Amino acid sequence: MKKLELKQFDLEQIADSGQCFRWTRIMEDETGDAASDKESEKIKYRIIAFGKILNIEQDMTSGIVTMDCSDADFDNIWKDYFDLDTDYGKIIDRIPEDDSYLKRAASGCDGIRIIRQDPWETLITFIISQRKNIPAIKASVEKICKAAGSVIGEADGEKLYAFPTPEQLSSLSMDDLNACSLGYRAQYIYKAARAAFDGAVDLDKWKSLGDEDLFDKLCSLYGVGKKVANCTMLFGFYRLDSFPIDVWMNKIQDKYYPEGFPIEAYRPYGGVMQQYMFAYERSIDS
DNA sequence: TGGCAGGTGTCTT
């Protein structure tokens, strides 16, 4: 069990930011010993990543985060996963006063961090994400995990699955993939899995590439364009300057940056700024 | 019921 007092860390903001698709909100059951949790409201999630299950909660009043994990798993996995060595306060402080929109966005969404995910899982989940909303993405991801991933635990009588390795995913036929509600993306996943399994695509090796070369490599994959490549770089390869442009960012640029967003001014944290703007604009839209 | 959801490949100018 790890209890942490963290700055710039808000579980709900991160969960809603659309970076990760295997976070499940855990609601308190109405029956049983609910009384003990009444006074202090807690937000709880179950996260599956890197073949592990993490139950995590945050006290809404104190902000204190509790992770149900061993010291070893915290040191080896979760500390990096949540990017805890990065001071997001400092990154936010770099935003100049005259960029009032970005100032506002960052202060409204300052609990967001870049979650450092597994490159392979990030690539596949963002291929799936195209032209889908977040619930639909999650549903497809869970289906492929169930179809091909290893069982790593159980909750409420349901088995929990790791994200499938390239080998496991490439064992699925087109019919299997079509059963995962992937639509026209099934062929993209099929090809990517085979390429990763037979070694034609080696994401581990790609880690050593510079940003531009990595971007080109990702875009060379069938079904991967600029948007998916940038998301994969930002969340799967921790390239903080990657700047995914989607329909929301297009709206934001039209509204607030008619000359285009001055990404040069925000190097090397353009992608972090993108996350603040994306989350903020969505929050005020609803 | 048609339009849309964090796009991309393909075909057309």
Next chain:
DNA sequence: AAGACACCTGCC
């Protein structure tokens, strides 16, 4: 080089 267009699927 840039712009239309189709595309699976689920949801309102």
